[in-house]
Amino acid sequence: MRILVLLIVLCISGSTIGQSDDEKQLKAIYDKALTDGKAYEWLNYLSNQIGGRLSGSVEAQQAVEYTKRQMDSLGLDRVWLQPVMVPKWTRGTPEFAYIETKPGLTTNVPICALGGSVATPDGGLKGNVIEVQGIEDLETLGAEKIKGKIIFFNRPMDPTKISTFEAYSGCVDQRYSGAEAAGKYGAAGVIVRSMNLRLDDYPHTGSMGYGETSIANRIPAAAISTKGAELLSTTLKLNPDVKFYFKQNCRQYADVESYNVIGEIRGSVYPNEVMVVGGHLDSWDLGDGSHDDGAGVVQSMDVLRLIKASGYKPKRTIRAVLFMNEENGLRGGNKYAEVAKSKKENHVFALESDAGGFTPRGFSFDCSDEDFKQILGWKSLFEPYLIHMFVKGGSGADIGPLKDEGLVLAGLRPDSQRYFDHHHAENDTFEHVNKRELELGAATMASLVYLVDKYGFQQQKKVKG
Known part of the structure; x- marks a missing residue:
């Protein structure tokens, strides 16, 4: 019996010792997301206490204020609001x-x-x-x-x-x-x-x-x-x-002021290299926008929290950007890119979640063949979490305006079979989001951000060199 116990202990120890640093880091991220995630709690408030967040509405402003408060509480290096003018359209009776x-x-x-x-x-x-x-x-x-x-x-x-x-x-x-x-x-x-x-x-x-x-x-x-x-x-x-x-x-009014909500962890080695993770804070007014895109918003916020909680200190600056007005104008995405380019900020990577809070299957990438080859080298790290789809083509609407030579854009790709049952409809509501699926998505995003931050991209180094 003692020999059996000893063999089991040795096997467990051996598997732990055999794990790479990257495997250990991803496990720490997934474990934290699945045992102490915040995304579902945040989404509950956005959906059930605020509701649909149509651009220019009172609810959209409440969402801005709520998400800023939550990011303020995470101990980030900086949290701020970025003003943007958005259209105001109302449905009426x-x-x-x-x-x-x-x-x-x-x-x-x-x-x-x-x-x-x-x-x-x-x-x-x-x-x-x-x-x-x-x-x-x-x-x-x-x-x-x-x-x-x-x-x-x-x-x-x-x-x-x-x-x-x-x-x-x-x-x-x-x-x-x-x-x-x-x-x-x-x-x-x-x-x-x-x-x-x-x-x-x-x-x-x-x-x-x-x-x-x-x-x-x-x-x-x-x-x-x-x-x-x-x-x-x-x-x-x-x-x-x-x-x-x-x-x-329905009725169209004059544009009104709203905001992108931005939180940042400053990089310890390359603070001027910026990585973005985001979703859009606005939604349509018929449901409460839980899948489109409350899920992406809270997952992006949780990426920053998970990175901090896992003990990893990013080399590059990581920002969560909650974009306003994706649904009927893309003003938030355009404004963020405009400000970034005017300040000559060096964005190296951007990841968006805007395909619902369903089970994550992988990512799509808008990048060079050389960068994609490097990304495929990370695929095996995700396979224990049943993440298997790494494909080229497409990223996210809000991060699209950032597109530039060398910049890698990516989109989280959850299982899509149920997404359009809820998309832009009255039944896009909180009860249709599964807590575990939502948390797996946040962990998957945080894991990719970690890998990009740790290794960077070879093609970008050549472009800039």
């Missing part, structure tokens, strides 16, 4: 819509105004409907058939795409540019199928734009739930003369 198959015979359907849309007339808008599968169909129809009608964009997300973000990219142009395009042909309004792979009654909002269209010629645009879209499409096939009615009361 809840939207209402119905399908009318004949006078007096109606069926209500769930809709929501798209962000940035104009309101309908005070009495609402009713008209015949033309279903299309994309903007390209408008030219085929022509102004004669479109004028005065409500255009119904009904191209769904492609369910055969394993990457749901690829499926989203394949049809989101309808949402963003549909009203601008249909308005040129004299359409009275636009209804867009929600960007959602499942059938449900939640309409999904999102930003849209009018391009150079004059204010007087802008037409109202709304999203309809996927079940509502299926019903409308089927009804149109049975009765092409069906009418659609919708009313929305």
